[in-house]
Amino acid sequence: MFKNAAQRRNLSREDLAMVRAAREAIKQRAHSIAALVERVECLSLTADECSVLRPPYGRAKHLPSPDRPYVYLAVHTGQGGVSVTPVWAATVGGNVVMSTVENRIKARATALDPMVALSVPAGIGSQISFEVGGFVRQSPDPERKLIRTLAEMYSTRKIGEQTDGNYTSWDQRERNERIQLEVLAYHVRNELGDEPVSRSAPYVQALAPRYSNDSLPQSSGRSGHDSFWGPDENYTEDEPELREARDELVILGMARQATENKYRSLTATYGHLACFGHQGLLRCRQIGFDVIDVKEEARIAFLVDKRDCDVLRRNPAAAMSAAKYRSGSVWLQSQGLIQLHDDPGPVREAIRRLESRYNRVHHRLALDLSSCERTPGDYVLATLSHQRLSSRYREAERSLRSAIL
Numbered sequence: 505m506f507k508n509a510a511q512r513r514n515l516s517r518e519d520l521a522m523v524r525a526a527r528e529a530i531k532q533r534a535h536s537i538a539a540l541v542e543r544v545e546c547l548s549l550t551a552d553e554c555s556v557l558r559p560p561y562g563r564a565k566h567l568p569s570p571d572r573p574y575v576y577l578a579v580h581t582g583q584g585g586v587s588v589t590p591v592w593a594a595t596v597g598g599n600v601v602m603s604t605v606e607n608r609i610k611a612r613a614t615a616l617d618p619m620v621a622l623s624v625p626a627g628i629g630s631q632i633s634f635e636v637g638g639f640v641r642q643s644p645d646p647e648r649k650l651i652r653t654l655a656e657m658y659s660t661r662k663i664g665e666q667t668d669g670n671y672t673s674w675d676q677r678e679r680n681e682r683i684q685l686e687v688l689a690y691h692v693r694n695e696l697g698d699e700p701v702s703r704s705a706p707y708v709q710a711l712a713p714r715y716s717n718d719s720l721p722q723s724s725g726r727s728g729h730d731s732f733w734g735p736d737e738n739y740t741e742d743e744p745e746l747r748e749a750r751d752e753l754v755i756l757g758m759a760r761q762a763t764e765n766k767y768r769s770l771t772a773t774y775g776h777l778a779c780f781g782h783q784g785l786l787r788c789r790q791i792g793f794d795v796i797d798v799k800e801e802a803r804i805a806f807l808v809d810k811r812d813c814d815v816l817r818r819n820p821a822a823a824m825s826a827a828k829y830r831s832g833s834v835w836l837q838s839q840g841l842i843q844l845h846d847d848p849g850p851v852r853e854a855i856r857r858l859e860s861r862y863n864r865v866h867h868r869l870a871l872d873l874s875s876c877e878r879t880p881g882d883y884v885l886a887t888l889s890h891q892r893l894s895s896r897y898r899e900a901e902r903s904l905r906s907a908i909l
Contacts, residue, residue, distance in 0.1 A: 527606065534615035534642040534683075541618060541641045546688035547705060548598030552696050553634055556626050557595050573630075574658075575600060576623040576825055577685075578778030578788040579613035580714050587613065588778040588788060588825045589894075590835050592654040593624075600624075600636065600687045603651040611683050614640040619714065621788035622687060623776040626696060631774070631864055633790040637691035645682040693875065702876040713784020752893065755828045755836050756804070758795045767795040767802075769861040775826045777806070779842065780819035781873045792858050792869030793824070796887070798845075803887040804838055807854060807870035810882040815873060816842050824888060839892045845885040854885045 556573055575593035578586055587609055593602045600622060604610040614620060622636040645651070690705040753759055757773030760766075774790050781787040793806040804824055808816060820841040827835035845851075855866045862869055867880035 530612060530615045531606075534611075537615065537618050538641045538643065541639045541688055544639060544688065544690075545705060545707075546599075546638065546690055547692055547703060549595060549600070549636075549689065549692065550694070553624075553692070553694060554595040554598065556624055556634070556696070557593055557600070573625050573627050574827060575602065576625075576776035576778075576788055576790075577602065577610060578621040578623070578776075578786050578823070579610060580617045580619065580786055581609065581613050582616065584819070584821045585839065586778045586780075586786065586821055586823045587837065587839065588623075588776060588823045589837055590776075590825055590827045592651075592658045594650075594654060594657065596686070599689070600638075601650060602685045602687075603645065603648075603654060604683055604685060606681045606683055610685065611642070614685060615642060617714070619711070619786060620687060621778060621786040623778075623788040623790050625774065625776075625790055631790075631862070631868060632695055634695055635691075635693040635787070635789055636687060636689045637785060637787070638687040638689040641686045641688060643684045643686065645684045648682045650684050651682055691875070700877045704875065709783070711783065711785060714780060714786060752836050753795065755834055756793075756795060756826055757828075766797070769794075769857075772862045773826055773828070775804070775806070775824045777822060777824045777871060779816065779822040779871075779873075781875075782812075782815050784819065787873055789871060789873075791824075791871050792862050792864070792866070794854060794857050794861065796850075796854075798843075798887050798889070801889070803889055805854060805885060805887045807851070807858065807866060807883040808842075808844065808886045809870060809872050809874075809880070810846075810884050812871065812873040813844055813846075813884055816844065816886070822888060837894045838888055839894075840888045843887050843889045845887065847885075851883055851885045855883070 557575070574590040576588050577591050578588040581587050589610070591602045591604070591610070593600050595601065602610075618639045618641070620638060620640050622638070624634050624636065626632040626634075690708055690711070692703055694701040694703075753767070754770070755773075756775075757769060757771035758767045759770050761768055772792075775793045776788060777791050777793075778786060778788045791806050793804050795802055796805045797803070798805075820843070822842045823837055823839040825835060825837045858866045858869055866883075870880075870883055871886070872878075
């Protein structure tokens with residue numbers, strides 16, 4: 505219902521009344537959760553961690569280059585589902601802050617379940633990152649101060665643009681209230697130094713696990729893999745001239761080989777995968793990945809520490825997001841179920857391809873759900889099946905076109 509309202513589809517008077525009632529109920533729940541979160545003892549990010557999201561060398565904004573880091577926010581969508589998307593972010597008082605709109609999934613999901621996970625890379629293309637698990641505290645931002653500050657940091661100005669950067673067209677298009685999301689951390693895993701450092705609040709072991717459904721149905725919509733990796737003629741949100749930018753493989757840094765049903769690497773793009781950890785809580789980690797064909801389906805593939813297989817079998821729901829920053833906030837998210845493949849042949853081939861693609865030791869690119877450092881173990885190949893795609897293509901152009909219309 506919210507999605508239809510956000511897309512300005514024609515709704516009946518009764519449906520609009522239900523949307524307004526649901527929006528008010530979510531607002532009240534978010535307010536009550538914010539009051540509870542304020543009473544929880546949480547961790548503050550260190551100066552080194554905060555510096556990752558601060559423009560370098562004392563500048564007021566990040567340079568318009570692939571070096572500006574985004575935060576990948578993972579939320580629990582209910583019924584065992586997860587979602588992870590790249591967002592603009594900054595730090596205030598040792599906490600990560602982000603901006604969203606009340607009808608977006610980030611606002612709705614965190615109002616219903618404030619426990620989230622963040623993956624923060626130390627620059628685009630960097631293998632180094634840190635992970636945060638925390639509670640989201642929502643607060644209204646009627647003057648839209650935060651999003652304007654973030655736009656000044658992240659947007660690339662062009663001739664003729666107003667001073668708000670790329671956000672100006674968003675401001676003209678959006679009709680919903682802006683909300684500030686502040687993440688109060690209960691767990692931080694820092695990989696900014698030579699060795700990972702993990703710290704947690706004392707009550708983490710007592711947190712209630714998030715449920716997951718092992719038999720999630722395949723999602724409807726764009727789930728066929730032939731159309732998943734390219735233009736979909738039934739999906740008409742973009743105008744025809746923008747279809748050339750709609751190649752999800754390119755966003756993933758991959759390309760299909762013309763002579764074989766295989767894929768080759770274009771760039772060492774990193775993914776940020778959200779799933780459930782050993783305690784049933786959301787985790788979001790930066791990983792290396794590949795694209796392979798499994799039963800004639802193109803799937804995102806990655807390595808998993810064999811010691812984490814049991815928890816992934818119990819909670820197979822996952823989502824992975826990747827971004828292509830040179831194109832201007834072009835990103836995709838793949839949601840689905842993790843399927844494990846323990847055949848040693850594909851595992852050896854996956855290790856070889858990952859080492860070739862990233863020019864790094866493979867164990868630093870594998871999914872590891874431990875909360876602290878442990879010696880790399882054996883690996884299992886995992887693929888993300890039953891996929892559903894959401895993405896943003898040339899958002900600045902689309903927003904500007906919407907504003908003009």
